[in-house]
Amino acid sequence: MSYQPLLISYEQAAELGQYVGTDSLIGLSIAEEIEALEAYMPIGIEIPGHGEAGGYEHNRHKQNYIHLDLAGRLYLITEDKRYLDYATTMLVEYAKVYKHRELNISRDSNKPGRLFHQTLNENMWMLYSSCAYSCIRHELTEDQQQLIENDLFKVMLEMFVETYAENFDIIHNHGLWSVASAGICAYAINDQATVDKAIYGLKGDSVSGGFIAQLTQLFSPDGYYMEGPYYHRFSLRPIFLFAETIERRQPEIGIYQLKDEVIKTTAYAVMSTAFPNGTLPALNDSSRTMDIKDLGILLATNICFDRYEQNETLLAMAKHQGKVWVHNTGATLSNTLENNADVANFSWGSLSLTDGSAGECGGVTILRHRDAKSDDSMALLWYGQHGSDAKLHSALDHGHFDGLHLSLFNNNQEFTHDYGYGRWVNIEPKFGGRYIPENKTYCKQTIAHNTVVVDQISQNQGVTAIAQVHNGEKHFTLLDDSKLQGMSAFARDYYPGIDQQRTVLMVELAGIEKPVIVDLFRMISEEQHSYDYPVHYTGQIVRTNFEYQGHNSLSTVGDDHGYQHLWNVGQGKVENSSLTTWLMGDSYYTLISSANENSEFIFARTGANDPDFNLRSEPMFILRQQGANHLFANVYETHGYFNEAVEASLDARGQVDSVTVLHSDDSASIVSLNLVSGKQVQVCVSNVVDVAETTENNITVDGKVISWTGAVAIFE
Structure with missing residues (x-):
């Protein structure tokens, strides 16, 4: 036949x-x-x-x-x-x-x-x-x-x-x-x-349209797709099904070799953003439960293994997925995995992906750390372009106003998370299964993300047309040393007259079980503003080091830009440094934060002004501080163990007691992590534009000169 x-x-x-x-x-x-x-x-x-x-x-x-x-x-x-x-x-x-x-x-x-x-x-x-x-x-x-x-x-x-x-x-x-x-x-x-x-497209030029134009124009040089991993994984299905068909019917086209193997590059890009438990980060309109078992990623795993390279990471992906595509490529992968049953959990390592067709629109950087017990920690910093296409109608705008977004993961769970999209997929009674109105009024707004909000107004005023002309800029990445990894980026003019810089470090410290996350969020302005640092968490608050008042009657935290959907359930004044611990699953997590005069701590919960109960009721808290040039110095520590079944709790108190800002300007940020033992750890970050390994930094603090070379130094 x-x-x-x-x-x-x-x-x-x-x-x-x-x-x-x-x-x-x-x-x-x-x-x-x-x-x-x-x-x-x-x-x-x-x-x-x-x-x-x-x-x-x-x-x-x-x-x-x-x-x-x-x-x-x-x-x-x-x-x-x-x-x-x-x-x-x-x-x-x-x-x-x-x-x-x-x-x-x-x-x-x-x-x-x-x-x-x-x-x-x-x-x-x-x-x-x-x-x-x-x-x-x-x-x-x-x-x-x-x-x-x-x-x-x-x-x-x-x-x-x-x-x-x-x-x-x-x-x-x-x-x-x-x-x-x-x-x-x-x-x-x-x-x-x-x-x-x-x-080749309707004009036959492979530029104005068609599959080749899609492959050569839709993704960044590193394969990243501007709408984020949720929509990226959806694109893999048509890519691999059509590519496999072309290769079988017209192999002379060489579709798998197109543009330096762009099909492999873009598949690896979305795979490499996954958290260690397989879920994909909720960037832009995204489900918080979508994972690498999705059919598009399953196809990509099987075909890449057969068409490109039979590497251990793809084997580990298949082991996690627990199934293969019913196809000859699936048989190849299955047979190989049968002879490598002890393959470790997948890890794509620490990496950076550019955004934009030429890699010119910022990107996303991921830090990963595997400890002696094979537990994986991960921190993700997103600083790309707004996740929508200016050529499309606004109904297809999947972008969120969350430049410098941060997500953190360890002990098999994401412990600071993004709300994700507001959508009840295919549940017809809930607004026809479409995006709910609150997707625009809350989920897209900056307060719904772990990103600083200025004067209770979303980035780029919450307007897509303004956001589309802005993107983040990478400052530096340190990805090669498991004891000290780092990433830093700028978001300039997302607020008129205000620049932002976020530096995130993953640091191993002696005597602390998991690597601590140091998050330095710098606001740069000539005028005074109110700055809100929100944290979305899951679990129960078990400890604070400051007094607060729970509210018996509820009001909203604000009136617009998503604040109208937040109940203010409690708040208190903070001086010097605040400490908050919550229990999630069997792990304790503590956030230690610097504070300045008139700092506030607000406990909140989603669900206000939501007559159809569309929003999930979830807790969060907000660190509210005032200033012009201002630095949020925050440290996340994972510690201890809890088992309710056997009534066991170990190390419910962490090792970091407080954090102090010693210096912050355009040259450098220096903070002190003050440990319970009495020891101090100085964290020094260069803010010099185009910082390099050879950049020399000399900063005077309290009459003493602190010197280091390169982007970051840790002095214990």
């Missing part, structure tokens, strides 16, 4: 059949897919009408294409004729009604399809259904082929490529799905002219 399925050959399918019923990772993955299909098939075949996002109709169409794809692939692997009959009937039934359907109703700016409220979902339906069709086409009669191709797939292609041509060529996540689905569908029905449009 000259016609081959898109993603797997008949021979490869037969080889996969040998794993059915085995307890290998590939065998178990096949069994999982068979179980899912067998559970869905008895429901029967239904082609529902229109519905809104997350509603019954939406979900039924989605489940139809998921199981249609399973039926096609599993038929090749198992030769179970029931799967062939199911897939055939499903495609025929859709073909009978599709071209007669009116367009659905769109409730936002997205173009509607004939099945879904937006073409993105219709693209996904076409992509998966085309893959299924390619698996069973050789078993269909000519009449069935003609019906499915003429009345279903060609009608869909006309809508996507011609009717919605402006979306087809847009360089964006949605455009990527559009060209990939069109290209895969066109391959499935042997329409090379449309394949060429999908690969």
